[in-house]
Every structure is written in structure tokens, then in C-alpha cells.
Amino acid sequence: MSEPTAVSTIRWEQDETGIVTLVLDDPDQSANTMNNAFKASLTAIADRLEAERDTVRGIIVTSAKKTFFAGGDLHDLIAVTPDRAQQAFEAGNGIKRDLRRIETLGKPVVAAINGAALGGGYEIALACHHRIALDTPATKIGLPEVTLGLLPAGGGVTRMVRLLGIADALLKVLLQGTRYNATRAKDAGLIHDTAATPEELLAKARAFIDDNPESRQPWDAPGYRIPGGTPAQPKFAANLPAFPANLKKQLNGAPYPAPRNILAAAVEGSQVDFETAQTIEARYFVELVTGQISKNMIQAFFFDLQAVNSGASRPKDTAPRTVEKVAVLGAGMMGAGIAYSCAKAGMRVVLKDVSMAAAEKGKEYAAGVLAKALAKGRTTERQRDELLARITPTADPQDVAGCDAVIEAVFEDVSLKRKVFQEIEHLVAPDALLCSNTSTLPISLLAQGVERERDFIGLHFFSPVDKMPLVEIIKGAETGDEALARAFDLVRQLGKTPIVVNDSRGFFTSRVIGHFINEGVAMIGEGLDPASVEQAAAQAGYPAKVLSLMDELTLTLPRKIRLETRRAVEEAGGSWQPHPADAVIDRMVDEFGRPGRSGGAGFYEYGEDGKRAGLWPGLREHFATEGAAIPFADMQERMLFAEALDTVRCLEEGVLTSVADANIGSLLGIGFPGWTGGVLQYINGYEGGLPGFVARARELAAAYGERFEPSALLVEKAGKGEKFGD
Numbered sequence: 001m002s003e004p005t006a007v008s009t010i011r012w013e014q015d016e017t018g019i020v021t022l023v024l025d026d027p028d029q030s031a032n033t034m035n036n037a038f039k040a041s042l043t044a045i046a047d048r049l050e051a052e053r054d055t056v057r058g059i060i061v062t063s064a065k066k067t068f069f070a071g072g073d074l075h076d077l078i079a080v081t082p083d084r085a086q087q088a089f090e091a092g093n094g095i096k097r098d099l100r101r102i103e104t105l106g107k108p109v110v111a112a113i114n115g116a117a118l119g120g121g122y123e124i125a126l127a128c129h130h131r132i133a134l135d136t137p138a139t140k141i142g143l144p145e146v147t148l149g150l151l152p153a154g155g156g157v158t159r160m161v162r163l164l165g166i167a168d169a170l171l172k173v174l175l176q177g178t179r180y181n182a183t184r185a186k187d188a189g190l191i192h193d194t195a196a197t198p199e200e201l202l203a204k205a206r207a208f209i210d211d212n213p214e215s216r217q218p219w220d221a222p223g224y225r226i227p228g229g230t231p232a233q234p235k236f237a238a239n240l241p242a243f244p245a246n247l248k249k250q251l252n253g254a255p256y257p258a259p260r261n262i263l264a265a266a267v268e269g270s271q272v273d274f275e276t277a278q279t280i281e282a283r284y285f286v287e288l289v290t291g292q293i294s295k296n297m298i299q300a301f302f303f304d305l306q307a308v309n310s311g312a313s314r315p316k317d318t319a320p321r322t323v324e325k326v327a328v329l330g331a332g333m334m335g336a337g338i339a340y341s342c343a344k345a346g347m348r349v350v351l352k353d354v355s356m357a358a359a360e361k362g363k364e365y366a367a368g369v370l371a372k373a374l375a376k377g378r379t380t381e382r383q384r385d386e387l388l389a390r391i392t393p394t395a396d397p398q399d400v401a402g403c404d405a406v407i408e409a410v411f412e413d414v415s416l417k418r419k420v421f422q423e424i425e426h427l428v429a430p431d432a433l434l435c436s437n438t439s440t441l442p443i444s445l446l447a448q449g450v451e452r453e454r455d456f457i458g459l460h461f462f463s464p465v466d467k468m469p470l471v472e473i474i475k476g477a478e479t480g481d482e483a484l485a486r487a488f489d490l491v492r493q494l495g496k497t498p499i500v501v502n503d504s505r506g507f508f509t510s511r512v513i514g515h516f517i518n519e520g521v522a523m524i525g526e527g528l529d530p531a532s533v534e535q536a537a538a539q540a541g542y543p544a545k546v547l548s549l550m551d552e553l554t555l556t557l558p559r560k561i562r563l564e565t566r567r568a569v570e571e572a573g574g575s576w577q578p579h580p581a582d583a584v585i586d587r588m589v590d591e592f593g594r595p596g597r598s599g600g601a602g603f604y605e606y607g608e609d610g611k612r613a614g615l616w617p618g619l620r621e622h623f624a625t626e627g628a629a630i631p632f633a634d635m636q637e638r639m640l641f642a643e644a645l646d647t648v649r650c651l652e653e654g655v656l657t658s659v660a661d662a663n664i665g666s667l668l669g670i671g672f673p674g675w676t677g678g679v680l681q682y683i684n685g686y687e688g689g690l691p692g693f694v695a696r697a698r699e700l701a702a703a704y705g706e707r708f709e710p711s712a713l714l715v716e717k718a719g720k721g722e723k724f725g726d
């Protein structure tokens with residue numbers, strides 16, 4: 001070995017056979033990123049490789065960090081303003097030019113991917129002729145830029161299209177931002193080979209160099225054609241990607257610019273030479289990185305999510321604890337899902353229902369999920385058996401002995417919930433954490449049914465539990481900090497994201513999503529065309545259309561909550577403000593007998609198989625008014641504003657205590673459109689900032705009702721020139 005030469009963030013190590021190993025190793029950071037030091041190092045490396053070309057037999061690119069390479073520096077990217085567009089364009093060009101110099105040096109180049117290679121990391125690997133990845137759970141491969149409102153502009157779009165063809169590049173990698181493990185990355189054609197150990201990784205890299213002294217990229221070989229053809233070729237139309245439904249939604253009017261720019265960069269770039277394609281890619285990137293939407297998405301899906309998960313809302317002075325054994329009370333839809341998620345996280349679970357048969361049925365749910373996972377190769381028979389063995393179904397309260405946490409998910413009924421807690425409170429561990437999965441009942445009210453009110457807390461899961469990433473933790477009036485910290489740790493143990501809110505009717509999520517639904521339903525009452533209402537929700541970027549969501553949740557549920565809330569408000573001496581949606585829901589239920597999907601009829605019609613079969617024609621007959629119309633933008637903004645305005649009220653009332661919790665809760669829990677960066681970031685990023693939002697809210701209030709009047713906190717912050725999160 002010759003003496004290693006330090007070149008700031010990339011180490012040059014050359015062995016006696018002429019193989020140069022480029023070790024990515026930023027001395028100032030725990031992970032390698034595309035910072036200025038890296039850019040300078042890469043240029044220096046490319047210069048040296050060209051200068052010493054004759055002594056170099058091949059090149060291995062690997063990393064000394066746990067991750068191969070982390071990608072772009074998001075602090076830098078979120079700060080790029082439109083006036084720095086040209087600068088951003090040129091900065092990216094430097095990296096692309098240097099990677100291209102290494103790629104076309106005429107020597108074999110191998111990526112030995114020793115950990116996660118996402119975004120910029122995978123783009124570096126793509127510039128290598130051969131890619132081998134260490135097969136460990138930490139290895140993740142892909143180009144997830146789209147999930148942050150960006151596109152991979154380090155040659156990622158250009159090379160991906162040339163590697164897989166337009167259709168596969170778009171659908172398997174670029175448009176979904178899929179993160180692959182090593183095996184699946186190999187199956188999808190993203191890498192060539194995997195290795196079981198770091199030694200094997202390097203041995204395979206050397207072997208490739210030995211066997212392929214003349215290697216080059218497929219696209220640099222004579223006669224190369226893009227797999228599957230390009231739009232310039234006649235047969236191409238037949239191969240055009242059939243976009244999955246969720247993508248269609250993103251491309252079909254919803255304001256997500258990244259998928260559209262990716263599509264354009266891929267298609268346009270496929271018809272020109274490599275260098276021009278990279279320039280096209282860069283232009284489309286700069287448009288995204290200087291726009292508001294990528295900033296919203298980086299803020300939410302990176303910074304806010306990190307703040308929430310790392311415990312910004314967790315009491316600091318409490319030592320972390322893990323749950324060993326949990327009692328899940330009620331083995332219905334939610335209890336079954338919760339039991340599965342707990343067992344998956346390694347906890348022992350006692351799943352209790354009123355009968356053994358009901359409890360066993362709950363456990364069968366876990367078996368069903370695992371059977372699907374097994375069929376898809378996502379679990380092994382052994383893992384499945386071990387997980388199932390951790391769930392003990394029972395009808396005997398005595399079996400909860402020794403549980404250090406309880407999660408209750410019986411019917412939504414105060415006296416029943418109190419009864420089941422009384423039944424087990426003295427059987428579980430003396431300091432067991434007591435959680436209720438109620439979706440609407442006040443936690444402080446339920447807590448009165450137990451002796452240890454300090455240990456009682458709300459843990460609001462979302463359905464389906466095994467898929468939904470969010471849990472809303474609700475602090476009751478008497479809940480102690482210790483219980484809050486333990487609940488937080490429990491949610492993290494489940495691998496889910498916890499937001500913390502204070503007790504209130506509907507907490508944060510159910511309360512705010514109710515405003516979205518009410519606004520959509522109110523428009524039906526105004527005689528607007530139901531199909532346009534649905535289209536407005538879809539094009540605003542909501543994952544579920546508003547009337548179809550109402551049908552899923554059932555119309556009788558909000559009615560019941562409304563009547564109860566009304567009674568409570570009036571009993572407390574308050575005055576009750578009806579919502580224009582109420583009358584529509586009452587008519588749908590009482591007059592037309594259409595309570596929603598579970599009743600077989602709602603705003604939609606349903607086939608025998610329970611599948612939606614079109615909007616109910618009666619909506620037009622009984623509600624729609626000939627010629628009734630309002631601007632499409634108003635329809636969309638009424639839904640978005642209704643949620644945003646009530647979120648601000650949640651902050652004012654102390655239901656919410658953190659802006660990050662609000663943003664993440666709205667995105668991961670109730671389907672607030674992702675492009676906004678969350679419900680408060682939507683206000684921050686609105687045209688004209690907070691003053692612009694306030695002015696528009698007043699316009700909506702004048703046209704559609706007082707409920708759009710901005711509240712005091714909003715007006716005050718707008719006046720001070722502040723944003724949420726300042």
C-alpha cells in the first residue's frame with residue numbers, strides 16, 4: 001500500500017496493483033453530504049485521476065461512515081431563494097461534471113455501497129460502472145427526492161432513464177421515491193450484486209476490476225439505445241407507463257410540481273445527448289428548489305418529523321423505559337391492529353375480549369397480515385411464528401397479571417371503558433401505564449374511572465393501525481409527566497410517530513378533519529355539483545375525496561358526536577352554532593336512509609361487494625341547484641382554510657403546544673395535503689405570508705360565513721410579521 005493522501009472529504013488509497021479506493025469520509029460530519037468541501041474534494045480527485053491515469057487500474061468508491069453517502073445538505077437546499085437560482089444551477093453542474101469525468105476516464109469504476117445510498121448517495125453510485133451493496137437492514141437504496149418536492153439533479157434522472165428505460169425509471173424509482181433494501185434493489189436493476197460482509201464487498205469490487213479492465217457505462221458504448229425506446233420512436237406510446245392511481249392523482253391537477261418536472265426531465269432528456277439531458281435535469285431541479293413547495297416538504301418531512309420523533313414534546317427529566325408486556329383490551333378492529341403492532345415491536349401481548357372466540361378472532365388478524373407479508377417475502381416463517389407466539393388471546397382478566405402497560409380499545413362508551421379499567425387495574429403491574437384508544441371521549445372524564453389518574457393517558461391510533469404511522473397522545477388534566485414520557489416511548493417502541501396534545505373534544509386530529517368534511521358537505525347543501533366538490537378535494541391534494549371519506553367514517557358518527565357536544569355545550573351554559581353541513585347530514589340519514597358505506601348507501605352508491613359505484617344520483621335531484629357555481633379555487637381553499645383556521649384555534653386554546661406536532665399530525669394522521677408541509681406551514685407558505693392568508697380568510701368569511709373569520713392569534717402574528725414556528 002502506498003501512503004494514503006488526505007484530500008479533505010474523500011480519501012485516496014492506492015494499492016500496489018493500481019486500484020484506487022476513494023473513501024468518502026467527511027472529517028467534520030457524522031455523515032457525508034454534498035457540501036462545499038465535498039464539491040472541492042471531488043474536483044481535486046477527478047484532476048488527480050486524470051493526471052495519474054496511467055498508474056490507475058481501477059477505482060472503488062466506498063465510505064468510512066455508517067451510511068455510504070447521505071445526499072444533498074437539506075439546510076442548504078431549503079435556503080435557496082429564487083435570486084440564487086443561477087448559483088444553484090452552477091453548483092450542481094460542478095458535481096455532475098466531475099462525476100462524468102470519473103465515469104469516462106476509461107477505467108473500471110465500482111461502487112462498494114456499505115450502507116444507505118439514497119438521493120445524492122445513489123447518484124454517486126450510478127456514475128459507477130458496477131454497483132455492489134452490503135446486504136444489511138441499514139442499506140437503503142433509491143432516489144427519494146420526490147418526497148421532498150425535488151428531483152435528483154446529480155445526474156440521477158439522466159442515468160436512471162438510461163439504465164432502466166423511461167417507464168421503469170419513473171415508476172420504480174423516480175416518481176414514488178421508493179427506498180429499496182439491497183436484495184430488492186438488485187431485483188429492480190438498481191444494483192448489480194450484493195455482498196454479505198464488508199470483506200466480501202471489497203473482494204467483489206476488486207474482482208470486477210480484474211475481470212473488466214475495459215469497462216464503461218452502457219450508455220457510453222457504441223450503438224446504445226435507451227431500453228424500451230424514447231418518445232421519438234414510433235413504438236414508444238405502447239410502452240408509456242400506466243401510472244398507479246396515487247400518481248395519477250399527483251399528476252392530475254394536485255399542486256405537486258416535482259412529479260411533473262421529473263416526468264418532463266425524463267422524457268425530454270431521453271431525446272438528447274447525455275450532457276444536454278443533464279442540463280435539462282438541472283433546469284427542472286432549479287425550478288423546484290427555488291419554489292415554495294419543496295421548502296414546505298423539506299421543512300415537514302425532514303425537520304419537523306425529526307423534531308417530533310426525537311422527543312421535542314417529551315418531558316426531558318424522565319428516564320426512557322421500554323414496555324415488555326402489554327394488555328390490549330378489546331380485540332375488535334383497532335385492538336387487533338394494536339396487538340399486532342405491539343407484537344411486531346417485540347412486546348408480549350395479552351389480547352383480551354369478552355369471549356375467547358372474539359379474542360382469537362383478533363389474533364387471526366395478525367396471522368392474516370403476516371400471511372400477506374410472507375407471500376411478498378417481507379417476513380420469514382420463523383419471524384411469523386415468533387410474532388404470533390407473543391400474542392396470547394384470552395377472556396380471563398387474570399391473564400393481564402404483570403403487564404406494564406394497558407391499551408384499551410373496547411366500544412366507544414364511557415361506562416364500559418371505566419368498567420374494563422376497574423376490572424384490571426389491580427391485576428396489572430402496580431405502576432402500569434393506562435392508555436385509552438378512544439377517538440372522541442374526553443380523557444379527563446375517562447381518567448375519573450381509575451384510581452391512578454396520573455398514569456392514565458389517551459393513545460389515539462389511526463386505522464388501519466399497522467399501516468398508519470401516527471399516534472396522537474392525549475394528556476388529560478391529571479396525567480403526569482412520567483406517564484406522558486412513557487406513552488411517548490411506547491409509541492416510539494412501536495416505530496410510530498407520536499404527537500402530543502391536550503385534552504379537548506376530538507383532540508386535534510378528529511376535530512380538525514371534521515372541518516374539512518363539514519366544508520365539503522356544506523357545499524352540497526349550497527347546491528353545488530357533487531362531482532366538482534370531489535374533484536376540488538382531489539386537486540387540492542387530499543388523498544381521499546371529501547364525500548367518499550364521509551361515507552367511510554359513516555354519517556351517523558359525526559351526528560352522534562354533534563348531538564352530544566351540543567348537549568354538553570348547552571348544559572355548560574354556552575350557545576351552540578350549527579354548521580351548514582348539519583342539515584345535509586340529517587337529511588341524508590333521516591330522509592334518505594343513507595348512513596354511509598357500512599350501511600350500503602351514502603353520498604355514493606355501493607355494489608354488492610361493498611365497492612363504490614358512483615355518486616348517488618339523488619344528490620343532484622335533491623340538493624343540486626341548476627347553475628349554482630362558485631370559483632373552483634374557493635372550493636379548494638374553503639376546505640384547506642377550514643382546517644387551518646381551526647388548527648390555529650387549537651393552538652390558542654392550548655390543545656396544541658407545538659407547531660411541528662400540528663404539521664406532522666395533519667400530514668400523517670388526517671391526510672392534509674403533503675405539498676403544504678402541514679396545516680400551519682400551509683399558512684406560513686401562503687401567498688403573501690400570514691397577512692395574505694388573513695386577507696383571504698376575510699374574503700372567504702364575507703362570501704361563505706363567519707367560520708372563516710381569522711382568530712386573534714392569527715391576526716396578531718400577521719401584524720407582527722411572524723410565522724408559525726418563529
Ligand code: NAI
Binds near residue numbers: 353410438439460
Ligand atoms: P370494535 O367494535 O371493532 O371492537 C370493540 C371490541 O371490544 C369488540 O371486539 C368487543 O367484543 C370488545 N369488548 C367489548 N366489551 C369488552 C370488555 N368488557 N372487555 C374486553 N373487550 C370488550 O371497535 P373499534 O373500531 O376497534 O374501536 C375500539 C375503540 O377504538 C373505540 O373506542 C373507538 O372509538 C376507538 N377508535 C376507533 C377508530 C376507528 O377507526 N374505528 C380509530 C381510533 C380509535
